[in-house]
Amino acid sequence: MVSQSGDEARGPQIRTTQRVEGGNVLGQTPEEAFANPDIVRDVLTNWEYFQSGILAARQVVRPAISDSWRRSQESAVDHRRGQAPMPMRDERLQRLLDKRNRLVQAGASTMALARDYMSETGTVMVLTDADGIVLRLEGDTKIALRNAVEKTHLLPGSNWSETVCGTNAIGTALETGQPLQVHATEHFCSGIQRWTCSASVIRDPIDGAVIGSIDLSGLSDSYGRQALALAISAAARIEAQLLQMEMEARYRLLDQCFWLLPPSDRHHAVLFDSAGRPFKANGEITQIMRDLGAPKCEPNFPQLRSADDRPWDASRPAWIKEEWLRPVDHDGEHLGTIMVAPKAAARTVSPSAQNSARTFGNIIHRSPKMHAVVEKCRRVAWTSAPVLLLGETGVGKEIFAQGLHTASPRRDQPFIVVNCGSISRDLLASELFGYVDGAFTGARRGGMAGKIETASGGSLFLDEIGELPLDLQPMLLRALESGEISRVGEATVRKVDFRLIAATNRDLDAEVNAQRFRKDLYYRLAVVPIAIPPLRERPDDIPMLVDHFVAQARTRYGLGDCRFSPEALALLQGHDWPGNVRELRNRVESLLLTSAGEVIEPSDLADLSFRTEVHARTDLGLSLTEVTERDLIARTLRSCNGNVAATASALGLAKSTVYAKLRHYQIRAD
Incomplete structure (x- = not known):
C-alpha cells in the first residue's frame, strides 16, 4: 500500500507540543x-x-x-x-x-x-x-x-x-x-x-x-x-517512548496485513491502529468515504473504537459494514484493524491474477514451507508495497524478485537489478541516483540517469541491500518516502515511482543493532519480509529440482538419456547444500558432464559430505532404496503429527502396511 495523493486518513496526526483542552489553548x-x-x-x-x-x-x-x-x-x-x-x-x-x-x-x-x-x-x-x-x-x-x-x-x-x-x-x-x-x-x-x-x-x-x-x-x-x-x-x-511504540506497532501491522490486501483497482482498503484511528489508505480518503456512502457532514474518517475500548460495536457508523472489518493480532497483541471494502465496479476475474499463478508456478517445489512462501508472494505481488527477500546465498532470491515483478501490474515496465555488494561506494551512488554533466572527473557528457530513475514505473531489485553504504541509506529512504531523488551534483528534485524489492542474506536486525544499517530504512524495507527457506530445510524438493536441472542440461549440452539413480537422489537429500539451489544446479551439471555412464550412482558422489543421520540409517543394514522409503514415511508421519491413519492415506497405503513398515524401519509413531 504505497502512499498516494491524500492517502493519509485525516484527523489523527502526530501532535505538537502545545497543550489544548476543549479546543482552546490553556x-x-x-x-x-x-x-x-x-x-x-x-x-x-x-x-x-x-x-x-x-x-x-x-x-x-x-x-x-x-x-x-x-x-x-x-x-x-x-x-x-x-x-x-x-x-x-x-x-x-x-x-x-x-x-x-x-x-x-x-x-x-x-x-x-x-x-x-x-x-x-x-x-x-x-x-x-x-x-x-x-x-x-x-x-x-x-x-x-x-x-x-x-x-x-x-x-x-x-x-x-x-x-x-x-x-x-x-x-x-x-x-x-x-x-x-x-x-x-x-x-x-x-x-x-x-x-x-x-x-x-x-x-x-x-x-x-x-x-x-x-x-x-x-x-x-x-x-x-x-x-x-x-x-x-x-x-x-514517556510520550516519546509511546510514539516509538506506536510507530513500531504500525510497522508490525503493515507487516502482518500488507500481503492480505487485494488490488486497489478492485477494493478500498483502510488501516486502523490499535486505538482504532485510521492512518493509512490505498487512495484518497475523501473519495473512499464518498464511495462508501458516508454522510457529507462527516469531514474525517471515523475511529473504530468507543471510549470504553469495545471494538466496533459502539463506534462503527452504519455505512461501514462489519464484514469489511478484520482485526489484526500477532503473538497475542492487538495491532489494529484492516478494512477492505469492494468498489462498486470491481471485476470478478483478473488477468493479472492468472499471470501471477503462471509466474509463481514456475518455482519448483513440493515442500509445505516453500508452498507457503510462494503463496505469500502471489498475494503480495498485487500491491506496490516494498518486499524484503531474506535467505541464504543461492536460495533463488532473484527468481522470486522477477516473479513478483512479472505478476504485478508493473510487469510491462522495466525490471532493474542492482547488486549493492559488487559496486564501490562512489560508483554505487551514481549508479543508483545518476549524475549531471561535470559532477565528477570522468562523468559522461550530458550526465546519466540512475537505476532508480530508469526503474520508474516498474520495479527496482536491490540485491545484497545489507551492503548498501550507511551514507547512501538516507537517500534511498527519501526516494521511498517521498518519491523524489536528485542526481549526483544536482540541486533540483526529480519525481520517481518504483516498486522496491530488496534482498539480503544478512541479519538486518543485528545490523541495525550494530548501527551499520538505519532502523528507519529497515522498517521501510521490511513492510513485507519474505524468508525463503534453505534447501536443507526442504529435502523433498531436491528430486524435483534434480529432474529439472537434468532436463535443462540435456538441452543445453546435447546429452543423452542421463539420470540419477534413486540411491543417488537419496544421498543428495542428505547433503546440507550450503550453496543451496545454486550449488545443487552446478553439482548436477558437473556430474552429468563428467560421469562415465548415463546413470549417476552413489559412487559418483564420493566427494560429498552427508548428515550423520543418513549414514546412521544405512548402518541399519538398509539399502539406499529402503532408506529413501524410510525417509518418505518418517517425513509424512511428522507432517501428519504422528497420525498413522492420515499417513497411510497420504501415502496411498493400507494402515496395516504402514504399521508394518514403522516396525521394520524402527520409526516411532509418537
Whole structure:
C-alpha cells in the first residue's frame, strides 16, 4: 500500500507540543504551576475561610488551586478526608494493568530510573492512568515514607482523581491538562496537607488525548521546585517512548496485513491502529468515504473504537459494514484493524491474477514451507508495497524478485537489478541516483540517469541491500518516502515511482543493532519480509529440482538419456547444500558432464559430505532404496503429527502396511 495523493486518513496526526483542552489553548503561565512554600500559613487561612463559606480579605491562593477547591466542593469531596479510597486488588487491578499495558510499558524505563535515583530523596514517582488510578509507584522506600504512603493509600489501584480526593497534583493536572505543583495546605483535604506533589499529564503522541499522569510526591519537607520540572521531563520521555511504540506497532501491522490486501483497482482498503484511528489508505480518503456512502457532514474518517475500548460495536457508523472489518493480532497483541471494502465496479476475474499463478508456478517445489512462501508472494505481488527477500546465498532470491515483478501490474515496465555488494561506494551512488554533466572527473557528457530513475514505473531489485553504504541509506529512504531523488551534483528534485524489492542474506536486525544499517530504512524495507527457506530445510524438493536441472542440461549440452539413480537422489537429500539451489544446479551439471555412464550412482558422489543421520540409517543394514522409503514415511508421519491413519492415506497405503513398515524401519509413531 504505497502512499498516494491524500492517502493519509485525516484527523489523527502526530501532535505538537502545545497543550489544548476543549479546543482552546490553556492560558496558564509556567510560574502559575509552581507552589510557594513561604505562604503555607496564609494559604491555610484562605482554606479555612473557604471551608466556612467566607471570602478571605487577602487572597493568596493561585487561580489553579482556588478553581480546584471550588470543583472539589461541587463534587462533594469531604475536606476532612485523610486518604484515598481503598485500592483495588488482585484480579481487578491486574485487569486494569493489562488494559493499560501500553502506558505501563512506555513508563517502565522512566520508573526504573525513579527507583534508582530517588531512593534517598524522600519522594516517590507515581504513574497513573487518565482516571487517576495509580498503576505503578517507585522511589524512596525508607520506613517513614513507606508508612505514610500506605496510610494515605498512595498505592497501585488507588484513585487520586480530583472528584474523589479533591485538589491534588495528580487529579488536578488530569482535570486541567496542565502541569501543576500542589504543596501542603493547597490540598483540599486536610488529611493530605502534609504532602507536597508535582504532576504532569501524559498525552497520546498521535492525537494529544490525556492518557495518564506522572507525579512526584513526598512529605511536605521534601518540597523542591525542580520536582515539577522532573515530572514534566518524565512525561515527555514517556510520550516519546509511546510514539516509538506506536510507530513500531504500525510497522508490525503493515507487516502482518500488507500481503492480505487485494488490488486497489478492485477494493478500498483502510488501516486502523490499535486505538482504532485510521492512518493509512490505498487512495484518497475523501473519495473512499464518498464511495462508501458516508454522510457529507462527516469531514474525517471515523475511529473504530468507543471510549470504553469495545471494538466496533459502539463506534462503527452504519455505512461501514462489519464484514469489511478484520482485526489484526500477532503473538497475542492487538495491532489494529484492516478494512477492505469492494468498489462498486470491481471485476470478478483478473488477468493479472492468472499471470501471477503462471509466474509463481514456475518455482519448483513440493515442500509445505516453500508452498507457503510462494503463496505469500502471489498475494503480495498485487500491491506496490516494498518486499524484503531474506535467505541464504543461492536460495533463488532473484527468481522470486522477477516473479513478483512479472505478476504485478508493473510487469510491462522495466525490471532493474542492482547488486549493492559488487559496486564501490562512489560508483554505487551514481549508479543508483545518476549524475549531471561535470559532477565528477570522468562523468559522461550530458550526465546519466540512475537505476532508480530508469526503474520508474516498474520495479527496482536491490540485491545484497545489507551492503548498501550507511551514507547512501538516507537517500534511498527519501526516494521511498517521498518519491523524489536528485542526481549526483544536482540541486533540483526529480519525481520517481518504483516498486522496491530488496534482498539480503544478512541479519538486518543485528545490523541495525550494530548501527551499520538505519532502523528507519529497515522498517521501510521490511513492510513485507519474505524468508525463503534453505534447501536443507526442504529435502523433498531436491528430486524435483534434480529432474529439472537434468532436463535443462540435456538441452543445453546435447546429452543423452542421463539420470540419477534413486540411491543417488537419496544421498543428495542428505547433503546440507550450503550453496543451496545454486550449488545443487552446478553439482548436477558437473556430474552429468563428467560421469562415465548415463546413470549417476552413489559412487559418483564420493566427494560429498552427508548428515550423520543418513549414514546412521544405512548402518541399519538398509539399502539406499529402503532408506529413501524410510525417509518418505518418517517425513509424512511428522507432517501428519504422528497420525498413522492420515499417513497411510497420504501415502496411498493400507494402515496395516504402514504399521508394518514403522516396525521394520524402527520409526516411532509418537
